[in-house]
Amino acid sequence: MTKTIVGFPRIGAERELKFATEHYWKGKIDAEELLAQAKVIKNDHWQVQKEAGIDLIPVGDFSFFDNFLDVATGFNIVADRYRQLNLSALDEYFAQARGYQKDGKTVKALPMKKWFNTNYHYIVPEFTPTTEVRLVSDRLVKEIEEAQEVGVNAKAVVIGPYTLLKLSRFLDGAQPADFVDDLVAAYVDLLTQVGQTGVEFVQIDEPALTFDVSETDQALFDQLYDQIVAQSGSTKVILQTYFGDIRDVYQDVIQKPFAGIGLDLLEGSENIKLIQEYGFPQDKILFAGVVNGKNVWRNDYTETLDLLNNLPIDGEVVLNTSCSLLHVPYSAKNESQLPKDVYRHLAFAVEKLGELSDLDHIRQGHADDLLTNNKVLFATTKHPVNVAVQDRISGLTEADYHRLPDRQEREKIQQEALNLPLFPTTTIGSFPQTAEVRANRRHYKHHEITKDQYDQFNQEKIAEAIKKQEELGLDVLVHGEYERNDMVEYFGEKLDGFVFTQNGWVQSYGSRAVKPPIIWGDVSRVAPITVAESVFANGLTDKLVKGMLTGPVTIFNWSFPREDIKREGVVTQIALALRDEVLDLEKNGIKIIQIDEPALREKLPLRQSDWNEKYLDWAVPAFRLVHSGVAADTQIHTHMCYSEFSNILTAIDDLDADVISFEASRADFTLIDDLVANHFQTQVGPGVYDIHSPRVPAPSEIKNLIEEVIEKIPSRKVWINPDCGLKTRSESESWASLKNMIEAIQSIREDAYELS
The missing domain is CATH 3.20.20.210 (TIM Barrel)
Known part of the structure; x- marks a missing residue:
């Protein structure tokens, strides 16, 4: 015995497991067929290793x-609310992972x-x-x-x-x-x-x-x-x-x-x-x-x-x-x-x-x-170098990392300029990537339609999304991100210095896989990335439209960077590219810009005793570099989800964003007490329903969660939004859930909560 591995990818060479499980969830195959397909996948993987x-x-x-759920279920660690559904063992397992809503029964998923x-x-x-x-x-x-x-x-x-x-x-x-x-x-x-x-x-x-x-x-x-x-x-x-x-x-x-x-x-x-x-x-x-x-x-x-x-x-x-x-x-x-x-x-x-x-x-x-x-x-390894990028980094000063005036003053300016109601409502950015949306992208990629045809389809989807959001009564709208394949891959494709695989899929959770780009050379922006779609959406409504970007730390952490480069240098390069995008959005009339950083914590040393490695000392300034050049009345948002943030809340506050939305409902709002204990200053949008579950939460459920938040956080600091983007959900699930979210907040507003 000389060779082994810890474990092997389980999604299959062509993501066979993803499609099999999703077909089962949709009722296209039964449990017997799912188990049969799984057996083939396992055998294929074993033979490859052999x-x-x-x-x-x-x-x-x-x-x-998920293997962690497997071991818990195998040892009878199953909450009573799932047992009471009286499902098969397989469906009970998926109910824990995805939630359940059928025949009048509704149960949230585990965190x-x-x-x-x-x-x-x-x-x-x-x-x-x-x-x-x-x-x-x-x-x-x-x-x-x-x-x-x-x-x-x-x-x-x-x-x-x-x-x-x-x-x-x-x-x-x-x-x-x-x-x-x-x-x-x-x-x-x-x-x-x-x-x-x-x-x-x-x-x-x-x-x-x-x-x-x-x-x-x-x-x-x-x-x-x-x-x-x-x-x-x-x-x-x-x-x-x-x-x-x-x-x-x-x-x-x-x-x-x-x-x-x-x-x-x-x-x-x-x-x-x-x-x-x-x-x-x-x-x-x-x-x-x-x-x-x-x-x-x-x-x-x-x-x-x-x-x-x-x-x-x-x-x-x-x-x-x-x-x-x-x-x-x-x-x-x-x-x-x-x-x-x-x-x-x-x-x-x-x-x-x-x-x-x-x-x-x-x-x-x-x-x-x-x-x-x-x-x-x-x-014989050679990597491309961009002298202009290197020179730009050399010219940075401490002032480039700080936004003026301070957040407290900006909050007053933005309240007057943006004229938002109490408990502003919004979404995290993406709307469902339907089969038609994916087909449009695929046809364009394979040169089966023209660029004009591709853009026209996306504009029609954006127009539909804007109209639907207006009808629902959302306060800050988004264009829906129909042009984006993935929140990191999309930006990598628009930046110089990245290369891309055709089938480099990596499992993120359940049936969800991502295709991380590869960082090969110095990173720079060669043209605007999101401006056209955001400006188009902004022209369709009198309401505020939020520009949507992925942050520099997340783009880096969710890519495969070369091993011979310093990560802080590459993240700074990405931050400068995104800074140009933010300033272009602002110049074109976008007054709210969201810069997502769900992976901020990901490369933080696992041991707190190793935190003197100063990861946050360069990751946080990189985020500030992206937005420090905007005017006081431009509101900067960020979003984070599905990680342990309680012990880095001070660093998150130091990002100096104006608003941050967190995943919260799936974790039963455990983060709220931590925000209060840390005297968190940024306005917050704790997610009020879980988007990784197909279940549609009732208005009363969402209202109860909102009331829990505003009992602890000043009302003027609270935004209302889902846990995360809606890309993976169906349109019917998304619109129904957002309708219930709006109904819940309208009920809260009617109850006449005052600013505290």
């Missing part, structure tokens, strides 16, 4: 929606949050005093049997109990310690079941060990694993970590009777120092994460081999990915339109399997030509 020479193939990394420092989202389970943890699923065993039937040497994979407890919600007085014994019993039962299949190894993922681990946390970890591993029988347990290092528990972990320990040696470079200082037990296998599971670039074999050769380890070392390959596209094989100098540097999931094989051959002395060719690749 053919690539992967010795130990992960089984259990597949999911219909959804970012998975560590990635753009993947996980579903957050709930523990209450009535939760009864026990193993109730044989899903993992059945998948192992499927794999064995086709000759796969399977490694069972499951998320571990420590991470499950650290990332879940505890309600009504429940505490993690209350569930230790039951979780131990459940995991032991799972290991026993798996052991009966003949599988030798079980990989238990514990990425939460890369957070700061307190003494209390370590005691929790010990309580769990001192019992689980002791009762694992003949099944060999691999403790797998990723996204960082385990400095707080390393000495503890290496003393436990794990058969193997998986360490990220890239993002978790501190793990190398830990091995050098404290050693690594000879009786354990090191699963060395040396092939990057989060980027799309070729591995530098010389660097990787030097790393491995300098590890003071006498025992067995298995080559591994740094994390699951879930976070990269499936394969670069069919990327026929990329420049050759870019393509030769790319390694998606399938190619990374080949890199593990190459490294293994080189280590065994069987393939010197592979090393030579790799050295030539890295020695």
Whole structure:
């Protein structure tokens, strides 16, 4: 055994899983057909890994929606409101992920949050005093049997109990310690079941060990694993970590009777120092994460081999990915339109399997030509440089990062200039991307229609959207973003310095996938990006129309940047390009401009003890650089969603936006108390309904949420909006939900709430 991976993308080479699950949700196929298609997808993925020479193939990394939800459901951690729907096990599972509304029954989905420092989202389970943890699923065993039937040497994979407890919600007085014994019993039962299949190894993922681990946390970890591993029988347990290092528990972990320990040696470079200082037990296998599971670039074999050769380890070392390959596209094989100098540097999931094989051959002395060719690749790399961009950055001064006058004064000026009512209503920006909208874009891309025809269709959709928003009674309108494929990819296509894949899809959540652009050279704006659509929409109404941009940090974090460039420099380049766009929007009469930054937190170090790395010290100024040149009566908005923002609220306030909208309803408005506690100064629009669910909230439900907000935040500071953009929803769902939102706020206004 020399090669394995942490996990593999599950969406399929052509996004087969996305289409299968969406067909099931729409009633086009039944559960039997969905399960049959899933079996084919899993088998295809296993065969790809087998053919690539992967010795130990992960089984259990597949999911219909989310692995975190899988493990919670498999251990009977299901809230009563979903059980009371009396659905099949599969539909109950999807109800937790997407919400449910049918036959007079309506239940919100579970909260959804970012998975560590990635753009993947996980579903957050709930523990209450009535939760009864026990193993109730044989899903993992059945998948192992499927794999064995086709000759796969399977490694069972499951998320571990420590991470499950650290990332879940505890309600009504429940505490993690209350569930230790039951979780131990459940995991032991799972290991026993798996052991009966003949599988030798079980990989238990514990990425939460890369957070700061307190003494209390370590005691929790010990309580769990001192019992689980002791009762694992003949099944060999691999403790797998990723996204960082385990400095707080390393000495503890290496003393436990794990058969193997998986360490990220890239993002978790501190793990190398830990091995050098404290050693690594000879009786354990090191699963060395040396092939990057989060980027799309070729591995530098010389660097990787030097790393491995300098590890003071006498025992067995298995080559591994740094994390699951879930976070990269499936394969670069069919990327026929990329420049050759870019393509030769790319390694998606399938190619990374080949890199593990190459490294293994080189280590065994069987393939010197592979090393030579790799050295030539890295020695001949050339990247485009834009001297004008470099000069512009050199000319920046401190004043360029600060907007005048201060926010308090701007608020008064904007209130008079914009004349908005109490509790202004708006949306986050996008409207549904219907089949017709996608077809229009596809026909234009394939040169089947002219630019004029493409634009005419989009203008008709914009006109419809403006008219509908006026009819509903929204106060600040948007043009709907019908011309945009994705909030990052679209901007990348309009900026110099980016290149794009044809099929580089990466799962974001559930059936939702994005296609991140690649940052290859210096970034600059070559022409206006959003001005034409915003100006067209503005000319159709007497109401205010909001310009819509994606912020510089999000564009960077949701792209694949080169590894040899400083991220703060590239983000500053993007910020300058967007600054030009903002000033053009303002010059053309757009008085409200939204600059979205949902990924602001994403690259913040996982450990608060590492926050002295100053990530926010350049990320926040980059955002300010985008908008600091506008007039006082131009109102700047931003939007953030599906992440943990409570401990960076001071930094968010420092963005110096005038209004910020947050995802809030799906997280049960837990952010509101944090805003109050931090004396948050920016006007806020906590989302009042969840757009990642197909259910339509009733006016009374939305009204109750709004009342909860204005009991705690001054009325003059509150905006009313959904949690996020409406791109993924149907038109019927969107318009019905917005109608109910307007009905709710009208009722609030009629109740005569006064400015406080």
